[in-house]
Amino acid sequence: MLNLKWGWAALGLELSAWSGAWLLAERSDAALLSYLLLHGAASLLLSLALLPLLPQRLIKPRWATLLLMAAFSYAVPVAGFAGVLLAFIILRVYRRGAEAEAFGSVQLPEFDQHQLRQSQFRHAGMGSFLGNTRIPVQARMRAMAGLQYVSGRTASPLLRSALSDPSEDLRLLAYGMLDNLEKRINRAIDHELNALQAGAAHSGQRLHSLQRLSDLYWELVYHDLVQGDLRQHAIEESLHYCEQVLQQQADNAALQLRRGRLLHELGRRQDAEQAYAQARALGLPATRVLPYQAQLAFERRDYAQARALMRELHQWGALPRLRPVIDYWNHS
Amino acid sequence: MTHPKAQSADIALLLEGTFPYVSGGVSSWINQIVRAYPEYRFAIVFLGSRRNDYGAFKYPLPDNVVHFEEHYLHEATQWHPQPAARRGEAQGQTLVLQLLEAFSHGPSSPEAMAAFEAVARQMMPDGSVQLGDFLYSKRAWDIICDIYREHCADPSFVDFFWTVRIMLQPLWLLARVAQQLLPVRAVHCASTGYAGFLGGLLAQTRGLPLILSEHGIYTKERKIDLFKSEWIRDNRNVFQRDPTELSYFRQMWIHFFEWLGRYCYAHADPILALYEANRQRQISDGARPERTGNIPNGIRLERFAPLRAQRPAEPPPVLCLIGRVVPIKDIKTFIRAMRRVVNQRPDAQGWIAGPAEEDPAYAEECRNLVRSLGLQQQVRFLGMQRVEDLMPQIGLVVLSSISEALPLVLLEGYAAGVPAVSTDVGSCRQLVEGLDEEDRALGASGAVVPIAKPQQLADAALRLLGDSAAWQAASRAAVARVERYYTDTLMFDRYRQVYESALARNPGAA
Numbered sequence: 001m002l003n004l005k006w007g008w009a010a011l012g013l014e015l016s017a018w019s020g021a022w023l024l025a026e027r028s029d030a031a032l033l034s035y036l037l038l039h040g041a042a043s044l045l046l047s048l049a050l051l052p053l054l055p056q057r058l059i060k061p062r063w064a065t066l067l068l069m070a071a072f073s074y075a076v077p078v079a080g081f082a083g084v085l086l087a088f089i090i091l092r093v094y095r096r097g098a099e100a101e102a103f104g105s106v107q108l109p110e111f112d113q114h115q116l117r118q119s120q121f122r123h124a125g126m127g128s129f130l131g132n133t134r135i136p137v138q139a140r141m142r143a144m145a146g147l148q149y150v151s152g153r154t155a156s157p158l159l160r161s162a163l164s165d166p167s168e169d170l171r172l173l174a175y176g177m178l179d180n181l182e183k184r185i186n187r188a189i190d191h192e193l194n195a196l197q198a199g200a201a202h203s204g205q206r207l208h209s210l211q212r213l214s215d216l217y218w219e220l221v222y223h224d225l226v227q228g229d230l231r232q233h234a235i236e237e238s239l240h241y242c243e244q245v246l247q248q249q250a251d252n253a254a255l256q257l258r259r260g261r262l263l264h265e266l267g268r269r270q271d272a273e274q275a276y277a278q279a280r281a282l283g284l285p286a287t288r289v290l291p292y293q294a295q296l297a298f299e300r301r302d303y304a305q306a307r308a309l310m311r312e313l314h315q316w317g318a319l320p321r322l323r324p325v326i327d328y329w330n331h332s
Numbered sequence: 333m334t335h336p337k338a339q340s341a342d343i344a345l346l347l348e349g350t351f352p353y354v355s356g357g358v359s360s361w362i363n364q365i366v367r368a369y370p371e372y373r374f375a376i377v378f379l380g381s382r383r384n385d386y387g388a389f390k391y392p393l394p395d396n397v398v399h400f401e402e403h404y405l406h407e408a409t410q411w412h413p414q415p416a417a418r419r420g421e422a423q424g425q426t427l428v429l430q431l432l433e434a435f436s437h438g439p440s441s442p443e444a445m446a447a448f449e450a451v452a453r454q455m456m457p458d459g460s461v462q463l464g465d466f467l468y469s470k471r472a473w474d475i476i477c478d479i480y481r482e483h484c485a486d487p488s489f490v491d492f493f494w495t496v497r498i499m500l501q502p503l504w505l506l507a508r509v510a511q512q513l514l515p516v517r518a519v520h521c522a523s524t525g526y527a528g529f530l531g532g533l534l535a536q537t538r539g540l541p542l543i544l545s546e547h548g549i550y551t552k553e554r555k556i557d558l559f560k561s562e563w564i565r566d567n568r569n570v571f572q573r574d575p576t577e578l579s580y581f582r583q584m585w586i587h588f589f590e591w592l593g594r595y596c597y598a599h600a601d602p603i604l605a606l607y608e609a610n611r612q613r614q615i616s617d618g619a620r621p622e623r624t625g626n627i628p629n630g631i632r633l634e635r636f637a638p639l640r641a642q643r644p645a646e647p648p649p650v651l652c653l654i655g656r657v658v659p660i661k662d663i664k665t666f667i668r669a670m671r672r673v674v675n676q677r678p679d680a681q682g683w684i685a686g687p688a689e690e691d692p693a694y695a696e697e698c699r700n701l702v703r704s705l706g707l708q709q710q711v712r713f714l715g716m717q718r719v720e721d722l723m724p725q726i727g728l729v730v731l732s733s734i735s736e737a738l739p740l741v742l743l744e745g746y747a748a749g750v751p752a753v754s755t756d757v758g759s760c761r762q763l764v765e766g767l768d769e770e771d772r773a774l775g776a777s778g779a780v781v782p783i784a785k786p787q788q789l790a791d792a793a794l795r796l797l798g799d800s801a802a803w804q805a806a807s808r809a810a811v812a813r814v815e816r817y818y819t820d821t822l823m824f825d826r827y828r829q830v831y832e833s834a835l836a837r838n839p840g841a842a
Binding site for chain 1 (some may be wrong): 705
């Protein structure tokens with residue numbers, strides 16, 4: 001109702017604006033000013049009256065539509081006023097026909113976002129794909145079969161998470177694949193243990209077996225095939241054999257690094273620190289040792305040291321070929 | 333060793349790789365069933381892989397087994413015809429081509445089943461699809477070549493050729509067995525697979541009622557073997573391979589066993605499972621829902637109830653896995669769990685009670701694992717044991733299997749008042765936590781953990797062993813549960829009805 005009143009008021013004001021100017025037949029500035037003011041007020045009222053009647057989705061932003069209508073009826077006397085009214089009628093009557101209920105509105109269906117979002121995250125995406133029970137089992141089976149060509153380090157956490165999947169086929173496939181990964185390593189361990197027990201003929205062979213055993217137990221840890229106490233056990237075994245080799249080959253830099261990492265895993269940080277330092281002293285490229293040293297520093301909450309080590313690592317990245325040579329000559 | 337022979341029998345039991353040569357859950361169930369119905373005369377047809385894979389009988393034959401015969405599917409024996417060049421029967425070729433055409437409509441199409449039935453009938457000794465033709469005829473060779481060209485995704489023709497041969501050959505032996513079997517009034521299969529094919533063929537050709545009781549789901553168990561197997565080759569190179577596909581031959585085997593299952597389901601009525609999830613699986617594998625049903629296992633309580641009194645006051649820290657040492661029992665997870673158990677409780681022991689002969693290579697791997705984990709002092713392989721002797725000495729029955737149906741050992745443990753820690757497979761959750769409201773109200777009779785998670789298995793076991801009150805509560809729940817739901821009398825009553833209605837459908841024969 002308010003609209004109607006505003007509409008009548010607008011019409012009244014407009015009429016009075018014109019009639020005033022006409023009746024008085026005066027050509028003074030004051031008469032023009034009163035006309036302009038009354039006309040302006042009428043334009044604004046007209047816009048205000050029509051605005052709520054326009055389709056809501058067409059009048060965004062509202063103040064701009066309001067100003068446009070007001071400006072139009074203000075700037076073009078009479079025709080503008082009539083034009084705004086006419087435009088309003090056309091918009092109400094004819095446009096409504098076009099948007100009549102030819103199409104029912106539907107809710108956007110809830111698709112599974114996992115299928116879209118993760119495609120670029122590679123393995124992480126794979127994890128959520130495999131773990132998503134709303135995806136058809138066949139698709140997940142195929143995805144899992146694809147893991148047979150992926151490194152065990154990446155594949156085994158994914159497979160392990162599938163062991164509790166509600167689909168039995170998926171569980172069993174995951175189990176079979178994990179079992180095969182683990183069996184390969186354990187078979188090699190058995191082979192070397194047998195060789196050791198049989199009393200390897202000469203010390204070279206024995207040393208080789210010991211190193212292989214350290215490698216293999218480490219492999220179980222690295223590929224994430226063992227957890228909890230078994231992981232602990234594998235680390236201890238790997239360390240045990242690693243140290244046996246180091247007793248005879250104290251200058252084996254790669255094994256010193258391994259020893260450092262194993263000690264690090266066991267939480268013996270002091271010893272790990274020393275082993276890392278020794279590995280570097282024995283000539284291992286700094287790029288291989290620095291990240292672990294930085295990790296140790298970080299764990300000790302020695303952030304300044306961690307930052308310094310990372311910066312050093314960064315410098316190494318600049319001249320990857322030449323750096324080891326410079327380093328070598330600097331050391332010697 | 334001479335086996336009983338007869339002119340006729342009431343019920344033919346078709347058994348693949350189980351009773352009486354192999355001990356285990358299914359075998360002792362069969363032993364129970366046969367002995368429970370002295371009024372019926374049973375004929376047992378045992379199907380095995382090769383004679384050498386089996387030793388002597390693990391169970392004496394009950395008196396009401398009037399007939400016993402055994403056949404070995406992968407044994408090159410006299411039933412092979414002499415190699416000789418031959419053209420092969422044209423009619424047989426037509427039937428096989430029709431079957432291949434029908435398969436293109438999908439395995440569940442009625443055309444495929446009808447065409448397969450036609451071929452199966454002709455595989456019997458007087459038919460037109462003969463083993464000699466399959467092995468040596470030009471026509472069979474042409475068909476194999478065509479299939480290879482059209483369908484095979486693996487480049488090796490040689491592997492394809494031999495896979496087809498090895499896979500299909502036993503069917504002719506079974507067709508011969510079906511024709512020569514003594515007259516019986518009903519057939520009872522304990523699995524699908526080759527035994528199921530034989531059952532289906534007997535039902536198809538002689539019109540006999542076929543009862544199917546599946547403990548595990550055969551196709552599922554074959555899948556486990558096939559997923560794990562290392563002997564199936566994949567010759568595709570990096571350009572031919574779709575990394576998301578399993579090797580072609582692996583899939584071929586899986587489809588083959590799925591199809592044998594479908595054929596058996598098409599002829600069996602009733603199709604019995606041990607619990608609901610397996611029944612659903614049978615339906616999804618092609619069984620008609622109105623023919624399916626569940627009959628859970630049951631045990632004789634009187635055998636175990638006296639053992640409860642022999643138990644020490646405190647639960648002994650002994651975890652016992654009772655079962656065959658085979659991959660499906662996942663003994664390795666139990667051994668790995670023992671590493672943690674022993675770390676936490678150095679006085680704990682892990683016993684593995686069950687025969688190790690069935691898969692010597694796996695048993696060796698298990699022993700090696702014990703060594704590499706340094707558990708030689710704590711984990712013992714006891715071999716086959718009398719369950720009654722074990723029960724009073726152990727604190728927990730452990731089941732680490734990756735697939736089970738309704739394991740009898742849990743029930744036996746329950747009857748003796750021993751709680752269980754089991755993996756969440758088959759109906760184990762139902763056995764431990766209860767099925768419906770009423771059952772659950774009895775309380776948990778142990779703990780359930782996911783498969784292949786040794787850490788969780790160990791923790792669950794440690795919790796029960798470490799808390800005497802919790803252990804006692806679980807023990808009480810175990811006894812109550814088995815007494816209420818899993819006695820053999822319940823099971824025998826249900827099977828009596830099954831047998832009576834099957835025999836009533838075919839009263840005339842024998």
